[in-house]
Amino acid sequence: MGQFDQKIDAIQMRILEEVAGLHEVPEGAYNIRANGKTAERSTTANIDIVSKEDGSGIDIKIRPFTKHESVHIPVVLSESGLTETVYNDFYIGEGSDVVIVAGCGIHNCGDQKSEHDGIHRFFVGKNAKVKYVEKHYGEGDGKGQRILNPVTEVTMEEGSYMEMEMVQIKGVDSTKRTTVADLDKNAKLIVRERLLTHGSQDAESSFVVNLNGEDASADVVSRSVAKEHSHQKFVSQINGNTRCAGHTECDAIIMDDAKIVAVPELTANDVDAALIHEAAIGKIAGEQIIKLMTLGLTEEEAEAQIVNGFLK
């Protein structure tokens, strides 16, 4: 520590708490990026983090058979008017079992837009197991827009397993998320997305999953709530190129004057590809509100509880 020229301040610390659940310096490996520069970094015997030579991002290298270690790579933007594109490449060694926590928080009190476009590439080795958590959060009372456009590319080798939890609950004005995954034999991908939009926010999330190896499987589930004038679009494309199983589900609550679009696209290129898509968009069931009101909650409190539970 100390070799980097940025220091974490109070606002940034609070945002780190929101996106990475960090109250203090995390255990294990980490790389904290603040306002366009690495602020703090720590590596372990098994996990190395190195800056790319051209300065465009970092490489995270996890040795084969590393077990029960974690990597945190949060990003905070607290200066107005910052626009950046960052490449983070994760090399996850064969047979390892790790947790990766990423997240981006923007605090924009100025009038210029702040934008962070993170491109995360995962190379998940044979039989490796990864849990990936990514949270997005924005705040600040300035007029400046808060924009996040994450791109995630996943290459999964034979027998690997990856669980991705992606959460964006508040304060991001515009987001366009793209996730592409290629799965080899017996690989398994699980995606859980949670999204809440309000005001005039715009969120688009698109998934392309290619099931290329025999018995590869994917389960992509999005739960979202769109309030006020916000717009959401969920695109989920699963290509079954061999004997495989794919399931995608979009479950959305629409409120006020929001708009939600769900676009499923299943392509089976093999007779043994089993693909399922489910999509449901609807308002909160009236009887749910009534039940909670009979417990003494007001209509607004009842709605908030239902939305909270739904996104938990």
Next chain:
Amino acid sequence: MLTLENISFDVKGEGGEKEIIKNLSLTIDEGKFVVITGPNGGGKSTLAKLIAGIYKPTSGRILFNETDITEAGITERANMGISFAFQQPVRFKGVQVLDLIRLAAKKKLSAADACQYLSEVGLCAKDYINREVNGSLSGGELKRIEIATVLARNTQLSVFDEPEAGIDLWSFQNLIQVFERMRESTNGSILIISHQERILNIADEIVVIADGQITKKGSRDEIMPQIMGTASAVDACSVLNR
């Protein structure tokens, strides 16, 4: 404590207005255990919803502790001390059993205290407390959780709409005990809608509702002989002829 005065309730059906509750008057006194029974479609659940404020009467007045609550909303009545266990409990995606019981109790119950209510309705608490109140629960489990939410509220008036429905035979006896305990421990009143002889048997008063009206009302000893072994408890013909 609760008085219904000349309550009528109409709904718009295909063939115009339909009167579901017809000029019905009923008083439930403090500390009483009242059971409402009667044929399917007679208007029992509708009456319960009128009491809880889910429906507003077309005419008539409702008084609770001498206060006119005819225009009071669901929340307001709940906070005044009226609880209602639905005939068909509602499911919630993502909301856990513990959340629901805490909401019902209106305080930050410890998990152990919440478990108490589940145990009372015969659910092994640790298996259920973190379950979601969603489609994965069986009908009987959901029904018991519904009853537990009303127990947790512990209000002056508790209304249960067919609490025994879907509850297995073995647990039935426990359920009866739950009501008997409730009656001993609260000085509030309990109103149960039921078709079960064993529940009728523990009532102070029995009210028979058919076709939107009270057809019989009185003490258990008075009413039980009249409805058991006769066709009047469930009058199939009047249901079929409708």
